[in-house]
Amino acid sequence: xxxxxxxxxxxxxxxxxxxxxxLAKYLGYIYVxxxxxxxxxxxxxxxxxxxxxxxxxxxxxxxxxxxxxxxFKFNDTLGFAEVYLNGVNIEKEIRTLExxxxxxxxxxxxKVRTQLVKQQxxxxxxxxxxxxxxxxxxxxxxxxxxxxxxxxxAEKRAKRRFDELxxxxxEVSYADVLKNVEERDYIDSNRxxxxxxxxxxxxxxxxxxxxxxxxxERVVSLVNDKFKQ
Ligand code: DC
Numbered sequence: 001x002x003x004x005x006x007x008x009x010x011x012x013x014x015x016x017x018x019x020x021x022x023l024a025k026y027l028g029y030i031y032v033x034x035x036x037x038x039x040x041x042x043x044x045x046x047x048x049x050x051x052x053x054x055x056x057x058x059x060x061x062x063x064x065x066x067x068x069x070x071x072f073k074f075n076d077t078l079g080f081a082e083v084y085l086n087g088v089n090i091e092k093e094i095r096t097l098e099x100x101x102x103x104x105x106x107x108x109x110x111k112v113r114t115q116l117v118k119q120q121x122x123x124x125x126x127x128x129x130x131x132x133x134x135x136x137x138x139x140x141x142x143x144x145x146x147x148x149x150x151x152x153x154a155e156k157r158a159k160r161r162f163d164e165l166x167x168x169x170x171e172v173s174y175a176d177v178l179k180n181v182e183e184r185d186y187i188d189s190n191r192x193x194x195x196x197x198x199x200x201x202x203x204x205x206x207x208x209x210x211x212x213x214x215x216x217e218r219v220v221s222l223v224n225d226k227f228k229q
Contacts, residue, residue, distance in 0.1 A: 003128035007136035010150035013157035016132040024130040034133035036083040037116050038107040039094035040070045062111045104187035137199035146226050147202035
């Protein structure tokens with residue numbers, strides 16, 4: 001069967017990665033979490049003192065970009081690929097609220113985007129890929145055969161992220177998580193370079209009140225329609 005490219009975009013915690021992982025497994029495709037790549041660069045910037053609550057030395061980060069190698073390795077137990085920064089597994093570290101609080105600033109830097117977009121296009125060049133992010137259907141793969149744009153209310157999304165963080169054992173408050181979600185929504189959709197936008201040909205999926213099973217059935221039927229075309 002011919003392989004296609006599936007682009008999934010939307011605000012943070014809209015459930016993009018859940019759908020993307022399910023779809024990649026179902027189709028035997030590669031799943032690429034591009035948010036994890038921006039988070040990896042952010043972690044590097046934090047580790048090297050380029051960013052903290054009071055400052056962000058953009059030029060130092062840009063000059064260090066060639067020293068940053070991001071890779072994915074499939075974890076059989078988890079059933080998805082984990083992200084590595086210069087050979088070190090950082091899957092857990094990049095999901096903290098601290099990384100979330102800086103990542104939108106890092107993702108707004110054009111030179112960071114150029115570098116990561118190039119890698120993403122390389123990873124998806126043979127199709128058979130499900131990629132999620134903010135600019136996949138608009139910038140990375142504007143010709144993707146299937147584009148989904150996922151939405152859900154900020155409160156629902158913050159609750160999901162809050163539950164995930166508590167489950168991992170992080171000490172966070174719902175109010176802080178909601179604030180972070182709203183701040184990122186603002187920066188991600190108002191930055192100059194590749195702001196979050198729904199591609200004209202993307203199909204909108206509001207999952208505020210959809211259970212995972214129903215949502216997946218809907219997505220699979222959209223995929224099957226594409227194969228029939
Ligand atoms: O999907 P996520 O929450 O892990 O993404 C983290 C941040 O990275 C998000 O706030 C915006 C940015 N991002 C981006 O600008 N472009 C992408 N393709 C993916 C993520």
